[in-house]
Every structure is written in C-alpha cells, then in structure tokens.
Amino acid sequence: MSPADGAERSTAREPIELPANQPKQFYRGGASIAALRGEPEAAADYGPEDWVASTTTLFGRDGTGLSTLPDGRLLRDAVAADPTGWLGPAHAAEFGADTALLVKLLDAGQRLPVHCHPSNSFAASHLNCRHGKTESWVVIGASGPDPTVYVGFREDVDAATVERWVSTQDSPAMLGALNAVPVRAGDTVFVPAGLPHAIGPGVFIVELQQPTDFSVTLEWQGFLDNQDAGHLGLGYPTALECVDLAGWTGDRLDSLVRHTHDRADPVVPLFSSQADPFFRADRLHADGELALDASFSVLVVLSGSGRLRSDGGELALHQGSTVVVPHAAGEARVDGDLVAVRCRPPVIGAGS
Template sequence: MINNLYPLKFTPILKDKIWGGQKLKTILNKNSDLPNVGESWEISDVEGDTSIVNNGSLKGKSLKDLLDVYKEELIGKHNYKTFKNKFPLLIKFIDAKEDLSIQLHPNDELAAKRHNSFGKTEMWYVFQADPGSNLIVGFNQEMTPEKYLKHLNDKTLTQILNFDEVKEGDTYFVEVGRVHAIGAGVMVAEIQQTSDITYRVYDWDRVDSEGNERELHNDLAIDAFDFDMPDNFRVTYDKTPNQSNEMVSCPYFTTNYLRINQTLQKENNHDSFIIYMCVDGDAEITANGSSEHIKKGETMLLPAAIKQFEISSKNATLLEVYV
C-alpha cells in the first residue's frame, strides 16, 4: 500500500482557552473565530479530537482511518505492536497570553489506573517569547510533600517555584511528576505523549466570565508528584546546519533540531513515522513522487513506510520528531 502514502498534513484543531491569545492567528496564520486561541493541536489522536488529513488523495480521512488501513506502514512495526491503533504522540503549538495554571501530569502507571490513559511526558521549544516572559519548571529549593502542602495551603506556592526567563530556542523537557506552567507572553511547540490528563494545583485565583474558578485536582496531584527529581529539565543542543541535532531522547519520543539552507537527501532509518514541525521559514518535502510545502507554524507527518525523501529550503528551522 506504500504507493498510497505521501507527506501528510492535517487540519489544525484549535482550542479556546481562558489564558489564550491572538498569536496563533496573527503570527502562525491559524484560521479561527475563537476569541482566545490557546492551542493548535497539529496532530492528535485524543478521543473526540482526531486529526483529519487536509492534503492529497487521503484528504478527509482521519488519523484513526489511516491507522486502521495502514497500521505499521504508517507508524512503524514496533510502534504498531506497542500502541496498536492509537497514535502515540500529541503535537501542539501553544500561545499563552496569560499564565497557564500550575500543574503536573501523572506517569503511565497512575494514568492507566485512574484514567485509562497514557501518562504525559512532554517537551517545549520556545519559538517566540515577549521580553521578560517566563516558564515555570520545578521548584527553586529541595522539596518535601509536607513543605509543598504548607505553601499550597498558605497560598504561597509561587515562593517555592522555579521561574526561568526564556527566549526563542530555549528548550525544556518536562517529565511526569514535575510541576510546571507556561508563563504569559510565551509561545511554544509542544511534543507529548497522547494524553490530555492534567492535574491543576493552582490557577492564580482567576475566574471565568461567569465568576467561576476552574477545578483544581490537588487530591489527585499529591500522589503524582516526584519531589526527588533533579534539575535536569533545561535542554542544551547543537545547532549545526543541515544535519539533525538531538535535543531530547526519551522512551516516548526523540526530537532533533534541523536548520536547513540547502537541499538534503534524507533517510528514515527508524522504525517510526517522522513528524516535522516548522518553527521558522519554509521548506519543501518530497517523498514517493509527492512534494508538499511546509511553512512556519505548520506540521507534516511522513509515514514510516517512506524511507527516502528530500527536504529543500533556503532558510528553515524544523523540529524532527519520531518514536
């Protein structure tokens, strides 16, 4: 069936959020009438939010349809054996006009037991940040459950959180069990396990248009924390042009930084699909006789069955993701 497969693009699923803004529309040209677009789900197999192909002969087919038909040709033999007809990653662009809630995510074991879901290991690549804007990741001191709960109950949680001022290109690996939040003025590309399970522990005491606070999950969250995690969440990586530079590699995904200013002949030596997120410039990706254009703010999926392809650009920055 490989002759049917080609570089796939999907219709973004846009999410209105209390903390969302306008950058996904104004900077990334996402088409929406929503007032506060906080997230663009680029590739999703979350129940109720399945991505739909918007290019080529498979246009109109859902990601679930593709998995049903193409199986390991779409995601790779090992991935299909592990995940069956469930796409393993959720790919997003996020715009925080206001601070997101202070939150964390459960691990696979806890998520499966409580929610019949995967855990939510994730990473962020900052591709725009207003001056002085921050990410919150981890604590600024050694932490115990008792100390954490005291600050939570005293409403002094922000005193023990680690605030990092960020700029374009900064990258963070957020493992399950680590407290975190995207700060106001930051726009990120987010790569994560397919999961929408978030434990919200503090929401800045804000209310919606009807005066209601959002639900908190502190009873669930306390068991999900890993208070002994080292401060290893900041990612350093090379930016050598015209080659894949590893940023994050974990059991759930590998992400590389790829800056291109020429034509590259690429091989997929992984038993996996490859996703390209364009975070700057634009490029042409050619595979299996089909050529597709990708520009800043767009995402493309190369099925696992495509082993040789070409990327051509005068100036583009791509995040290259596979499992």
C-alpha cells in the first residue's frame, strides 16, 4: 500500500452499510429483525438483539458484540485511529475515541426480566467506567394481544422490600409493582438510569443507549443461569443501590413516553431534551430529497428505498439497511421514498 493509500484509508468519509451483528442472548427473539432485513428467520431463537455500529462488548465477554467493517477492521479500531474523522472535532474533544452511543435492534420474543441499569456516578464509583446506561426505546413494531412495557415503580418502595423480592425471587411482586404501559409503533420511551423496567413479548424496538452492557437483573430466576450473573460482580447488596426506589405516576410517568405515530414531517424528533446528554434520534420521512447535517450517525431504514449521498460517496438504502455515517462524510442527502431512524450521540455540553 502506498503512503497516499494509507492516508486515504485513515480518514473516515464513507457511509458504510453494516451486516447483522447478533451476539447470543439469554432470551428468545429475532424473527422481527430477520423480517425487517428480508432474511430467512434464523434457526436459533436467541438472536433478539442486533448491535448496530457497536464499539461495546457484552459484559465480561471480551470482543463479543463489536461491529466489524467490510474491510475486516473492527469499528472500534477504526474510530480509535481517526476519532476526529469519525466523530467530529467537538465530540472527540469531549469523548476522545468513544462514540458515546450504542444502537440496537431488539425483538422481544418473550418478556424480559425486571432489571435496571447503573447511573454514570454509580458506574464511575463501582465499575471504573465513565458511562452508566441510560437508554430509550423507539417502538417500530408491536404484535400480540397486548404489547406492553413496564417502567418505574407505581409507588415508592423501600430498599428492604426490593432486597426481599430479589432474595426470594418474587417475580409477581416485582412485575406487579411496575407501571404497565401499552405501546404501539411510533411510541418512544425514555428509561433513565436506575429505573426498574421490563419489555413485554411482541415489542420490537430501536434502542439507543449509553455504550455499556451494565444490567442489574432483579428477576434472574428463569432467565439467567444463576444469581451471580445478575449483579455485575458486585453482589446484590451493592448492586441494588443503583435502583430508583421512587414512585413514577402522573406527569412524571407521562414525561417518559411520547406518541409520534401520527407525525410524518420530514424530520420527527423522537425524544425530549431530557435525552440530549445521552443520545438523539429522529425519524426521517424522505419523499424526494432530505438534507442532513454533518454528524456521526447510525441509520436504520424501516421501509422504502433510496440513496444516501454525501462527500464520502453514494450508498443505496433499502428496508433493513443499517448504516454508520462518519462525521467527515459531511452534509448528506437522502434521496428516495423511505422511512428511517437516525441515531446520534449526545449533545456536547448538555451534561449528564
């Protein structure tokens, strides 16, 4: 390779379509991901998560979960070699070579267990990590008689009660204590760190989250091999300190959920400003040409087809396309007739 070729390779400019990246999980699902991508349903029923443009590994499993680019490099390594090109100067100044974002397709083939995620401060104190795991769900499909998610305790709960539920694995009590929220395609749910939650069967989402795999699983029996897999190696007495024990009702609960199914603007913001310190997402409705500002981003095409044109080149888009776009690709245009979710990292300076 000539020096010129090496310089060209080191500068990220080209939007790249990524293949599926489905590390095996403990719960069932995956049919909706296969259908979105137009692929045969996998024989194994434990591929319910597609980690898109991932620079994050599964907890305790070195390398598993990382996205590989078509040239064989890990995306993590490509970003480390050129953080400014991939992420932009402002983001690189704040986060270095850290994308500060993980995007997943998640297809719940069964109800997920009641669990929660640590905050930034908890992760820094106990897990030696800058990021906790605040997340948001963009519902893109909902099937079955009663698609439901469960978020936050309905009333204040004391720590001793939660410890008893976990020690006795009282699943009915844990699930019954949560707010049951019916959902349909077009709904979004913001899930701040600490909030206990679960996702019901038949709910298909694009999930945006901080780039960690930190989960404290309150309801481990029937899901995990043993309780040691549920507390991040901290022991439950410490791990449960991250649980939000407050009741979420009325306007406070409503602030977590948005309904956007009836909106078809060219760009539909999916989250309120409370998500800005963690991530951003818009639903794009391209009918002809739609301009996009320069940004590291992940596109998930939900329907239709078209083309993404940028300084880095031109890329065909179709239903099921998952694309990573470097900041250095510059301002981009989507041409065609399609609907997509555009995911981006935090707003610099928003705080978290």
